[in-house]
Amino acid sequence: MLAVGMLRGKEGVHSFDVPVPEIKQPDEVLVGVKQVGLDGTDFNMLRHQLQDPAEGRDEVVMGHEMVGVVEETGSAVTSLASGDVAVMTVRRGCGICHPCLHNQSDMCMTGLYTERGIHRLDGFLTRFVADREQYILKVPPRLRDLAVFSEPLSIVEKGIEQIKLIQSRLPWTCSHPEHDFQSGDWGGCKTALVVGAGPLGLLATALLRFAGTKTYVADIVSEDSPKVHMVRHMDAIYIDARDRTPAEIVGRCFQAGGLIDIIFEAAGAVATAIELINYMSRSSIYVMTGIPRKEMMLQVDGAQLVRQLVRYNQVIVGSVNSNRSHFQMALDDIGEVDARFDGMLGEMVTNRFQLENYEQAFILDDPNHIKTVIDVEPWD
Numbered sequence: 001m002l003a004v005g006m007l008r009g010k011e012g013v014h015s016f017d018v019p020v021p022e023i024k025q026p027d028e029v030l031v032g033v034k035q036v037g038l039d040g041t042d043f044n045m046l047r048h049q050l051q052d053p054a055e056g057r058d059e060v061v062m063g064h065e066m067v068g069v070v071e072e073t074g075s076a077v078t079s080l081a082s083g084d085v086a087v088m089t090v091r092r093g094c095g096i097c098h099p100c101l102h103n104q105s106d107m108c109m110t111g112l113y114t115e116r117g118i119h120r121l122d123g124f125l126t127r128f129v130a131d132r133e134q135y136i137l138k139v140p141p142r143l144r145d146l147a148v149f150s151e152p153l154s155i156v157e158k159g160i161e162q163i164k165l166i167q168s169r170l171p172w173t174c175s176h177p178e179h180d181f182q183s184g185d186w187g188g189c190k191t192a193l194v195v196g197a198g199p200l201g202l203l204a205t206a207l208l209r210f211a212g213t214k215t216y217v218a219d220i221v222s223e224d225s226p227k228v229h230m231v232r233h234m235d236a237i238y239i240d241a242r243d244r245t246p247a248e249i250v251g252r253c254f255q256a257g258g259l260i261d262i263i264f265e266a267a268g269a270v271a272t273a274i275e276l277i278n279y280m281s282r283s284s285i286y287v288m289t290g291i292p293r294k295e296m297m298l299q300v301d302g303a304q305l306v307r308q309l310v311r312y313n314q315v316i317v318g319s320v321n322s323n324r325s326h327f328q329m330a331l332d333d334i335g336e337v338d339a340r341f342d343g344m345l346g347e348m349v350t351n352r353f354q355l356e357n358y359e360q361a362f363i364l365d366d367p368n369h370i371k372t373v374i375d376v377e378p379w380d
């Protein structure tokens with residue numbers, strides 16, 4: 001069957017033939033792929049030739065955001081049945097460390113994990129894929145058209161979870177007990193700055209707004225961009241970061257309230273990401289999710305940095321990947337995200353292609369691009 005990905009030592013995206021996978025273990029599930037989302041990781045793999053096939057293989061199938069339909073299940077599978085809509089997680093654990101042994105490979109301690117479509121494992125840009133039941137989640141049928149967003153939303157769910165877990169150290173940020181970080185309305189009386197209005201930044205904004213956080217979003221697109229329209233539709237405030245220094249960006253937030261409780265970095269823009277540390281408020285948290293690819297040497301005042309982190313009780317935390325629990329959170333929230341913001345997820349899909357037209361899907365020349373979805377097979 002047709003598969004799309006990269007070849008060892010070769011530039012660009014290619015199609016090649018792979019065998020239809022078969023169920024070999026009782027806990028395996030065969031899934032027919034319906035849609036695959038592309039994101040910055042896929043485009044960066046191409047741009048920087050980061051293909052990473054398994055040992056002994058010369059090709060790697062791309063695509064790590066998917067939704068499909070279960071075709072067949074092994075004899076021991078209990079949570080999925082033929083015909084179920086399903087999504088697959090991305091990372092497969094090292095099989096050695098305790099987090100991986102407990103299905104928390106996003107926190108792998110050895111670095112020996114693999115990732116479907118990214119790191120030494122085939123991804124989802126093909127007709128059929130098979131995997132173990134523990135890596136596959138059932139999707140309510142009414143959510144099937146949104147479920148291709150469960151992977152990016154799971155990344156954001158994990159980032160927000162990290163914020164809530166760590167900031168539970170700080171039960172009192174205002175006079176309202178219901179604004180405690182463990183409460184449903186934890187975002188009340190809080191201000192956040194989201195850096196980057198791509199899919200992750202927009203989804204982070206959605207979850208922050210859900211929690212009642214006053215949210216600013218900085219990006220380098222003009223006011224008439226669909227990204228800005230979406231930011232405003234969520235009652236978040238857009239800051240055009242072009243020709244603005246990080247000081248001026250945070251100046252906009254400070255004008256309004258005084259503190260920035262949360263910075264959520266989702267752009268991978270190193271210089272801005274590092275400089276924003278200087279403007280963190282006391283007792284605040286800064287979560288970084290962007291992964292820069294090129295080298296970037298910067299000068300920082302190390303003494304000032306350490307002094308500030310200590311004296312202000314600040315936390316800077318990185319958050320990568322996500323595990324099954326975050327996918328479940330994403331599936332629990334995805335319908336509400338879309339409904340509350342009037343079909344926002346559908347609007348985020350700015351570019352759609354059939355699998356056969358994969359070459360066009362990887363050419364990014366649309367200034368209004370937010371999310372590309374590849375239709376592998378139509379829903380029945």
Ligand SMILES: [Zn+2]
Pocket residue numbers: 093094095096097098099100101105107108109110111112113
């Ligand atoms: Zn591990």
Ligand SMILES: [Zn+2]
Pocket residue numbers: 174175176179188189
């Ligand atoms: Zn409050």
